[in-house]
Amino acid sequence: xxxxxxxxxxxxxxxxxxxxxxxxxxxxxxxxxxxxxxxxxxxxxxxxxxxxxxxxxxxxxxxxxxxxxxxxxxxxxxxxxxxxxxxxxxxxxxxxxxxxxxxxxxxxxxxxxxxxxxxxxxxxxxxxxxxxxxxxxxxxxxxxxxxxxxxxxxxxxxxxxxxxxxxxxxxxxxxxxxxxxxxxxxxxxxxxxxxxxxxxxxxxxxxxxxxxxxxxxxxxxxxxxxxxxxxxxxxxxxxxxxxxxxxxxxxxxxxxxxxxxxxxxxxxxxxxxx
Numbered sequence: 104x105x106x107x108x109x110x111x112x113x114x115x116x117x118x119x120x121x122x123x124x125x126x127x128x129x130x131x132x133x134x135x136x137x138x139x140x141x142x143x144x145x146x147x148x149x150x151x152x153x154x155x156x157x158x159x160x161x162x163x164x165x166x167x168x169x170x171x172x173x174x175x176x177x178x179x180x181x182x183x184x185x186x187x188x189x190x191x192x193x194x195x196x197x198x199x200x201x202x203x204x205x206x207x208x209x210x211x212x213x214x215x216x217x218x219x220x221x222x223x224x225x226x227x228x229x230x231x232x233x234x235x236x237x238x239x240x241x242x243x244x245x246x247x248x249x250x251x252x253x254x255x256x257x258x259x260x261x262x263x264x265x266x267x268x269x270x271x272x273x274x275x276x277x278x279x280x281x282x283x284x285x286x287x288x289x290x291x292x293x294x295x296x297x298x299x300x301x302x303x304x305x306x307x308x309x310x311x312x313x314x315x316x317x318x319x320x321x322x323x324x325x326x327x328x329x330x331x332x333x334x335x336x337x338x339x340x341x342x343x344x345x346x347x348x349x350x351x352x353x354x355x356x357x358x359x360x361x362x363x364x365x366x367x368x369x370x371x372x373x374x375x376x377x
Contacts, residue, residue, distance in 0.1 A: 118193060121192065125189055129179075133175070137174060143173060147258070157249065158251040159250055165251055166251075187213055191210060206280060216270050221266040223269070224265035225258075228317055272329040272333075275289070279334070284333060286330055293326075300323065303322070304319040
């Protein structure tokens with residue numbers, strides 16, 4: 104059904120069905136998370152960053168809290184392609200078949216970028232932040248006592264946002280491919296975007312130049328890559344719109360020809376009847 108022909112109630116009902124499907128799959132993913140959470144926690148505890156620390160549990164509930172947090176994030180990761188697909192299916196009924204297929208192909212890349220962002224922040228950013236904090240403790244003659252709950256919460260706080268940040272190129276490409284976003288706007292307001300990214304990097308990194316650069320430079324590169332890929336998507340949108348207009352013009356001409364032929368046929372029939 105075309106979205107233009109749906110009423111508000113029908114839109115809400117369709118959204119409800121899609122959310123219900125996402126929730127069902129999320130529950131199934133949670134069940135799978137019960138089997139994956141413990142091995143993944145052990146893997147993270149054996150990392151170089153964690154082995155250099157003595158992790159403590161200050162509450163009896165710390166272990167179960169970490170366990171369920173890990174299950175939740177595993178389920179979120181496993182469900183993310185389903186969420187993206189349902190979002191795509193909800194917002195693209197008015198597109199042509201070719202545009203639907205093209206935008207549908209973005210979903211695997213969005214998932215890959217999400218995982219890439221998490222891996223990047225875990226392998227590059229997180230160890231540097233931990234080492235910076237430990238070196239600072241040594242310089243200040245402070246003996247840290249680190250809770251395992253705080254360690255994993257800090258790990259999630261650093262890694263998960265980068266999963267979403269790394270999806271920026273796909274999101275902007277999607278909007279540009281639909282004609283919603285003009286890449287020239289991104290170019291025009293580049294300096295404001297850079298300032299926002301600079302501030303965001305300062306908020307999630309320690310107060311030293313190197314860690315700030317480790318975060319800021321990839322963000323700037325990601326933004327420029329997003330602009331470049333959005334331009335490609337927007338050019339394809341303009342080309343598809345041009346083809347659509349030509350098809351509509353051809354269809355209109357064919358309709359006029361058919362009307363003229365039909366009118367001539369009627370005139371001939373009237374003459375013959377006389």
